[in-house]
Amino acid sequence: MRDADVRRVLRAEIDAAHAADHDTRVVEELALEHGTSRVDIAVINGEIHGYEIKSERDTLERLPKQIELYSLVLDKVTLVVGARHLSHAQEIIPPWWGIRVAELRGGSVVLSPERSEEVNPSPDALTIAMLLWREEALEELEARGLARGVRSKPRRAVYERLVSGMSLPDLRHLVRCRLKNRANWRVAEPLVSCGD
Known part of the structure; x- marks a missing residue:
């Protein structure tokens, strides 16, 4: 059972669960910290729910670093793990992360809830602000009259100014809205509502 086998089943389940929800966008390989890490599948609506896949053929070598970064950014996380990794994964992931177990049954991948x-x-x-592209963050600063002095600064200064000018709930809403409506993702998708 490979990552691609698990991903295909997981993506089909996610798409079916959100088929009637026009306020949801599903993104594969969502980059965090400007590409330092990528979430396998992210569901973006009133929250950002990341799904990380570790199939039977994968190792858990990168998982500790992924745990650290995902826990700074994502509202919810579900680890989709091959049965052979379940015990070790339970030892290292935070208690708020969900777990689904991927198993091969009768030639088909089945995902079972574990936690x-x-x-x-x-x-x-x-780290949440860093989900925005620099230009997006600058546009938001311009709209709020906060861009003075950071337009030519490194991108970190732009994100720091945005964070200092907004409450965390407002920032999270803004980032979700920008991600849902980003026009030039790898795959073109229709715009969605920013209502939470």
């Missing part, structure tokens, strides 16, 4: 995900207790505003 429900909960809301991230400690997201980091700066």
Whole structure:
């Protein structure tokens, strides 16, 4: 059972669950920290729910670093793991992460719930702001009259100014809205509502 086999089944389930929800966007390989890491599948609506796949053929070598970064950015996370990794994964992931077990049954991949995900207790505003492209963050600063002095600064200064000028709930809403409506993703999709 390969990553692609698990991903195909997971994506079909996610698409079916959100088929009637026009306020949801599903993005594969969502880049975090400007590409330092990528979430396998992200569901963006009133929250950002990331799904990380570790199939039977994968290792858990990168998981500790992914845990660290995903826990700064994502509202919810579900680890979709091959049965052979379940025990070790349970030892290292945070208690608020959900777990689904991927198994091969009768030639088909089946995803079974092991633990429900909960809301991230400690997201980091700066890392969330870094989901925006520099130009998007600058546009938001311009709209708020906060761009003076940072237009030519490195992107970190732009994100820091955005974070200092907004509450965490407002920042999270803004980032979700921008991600849902980003026009030039790898695959073109229709715009969605920013209503939460």
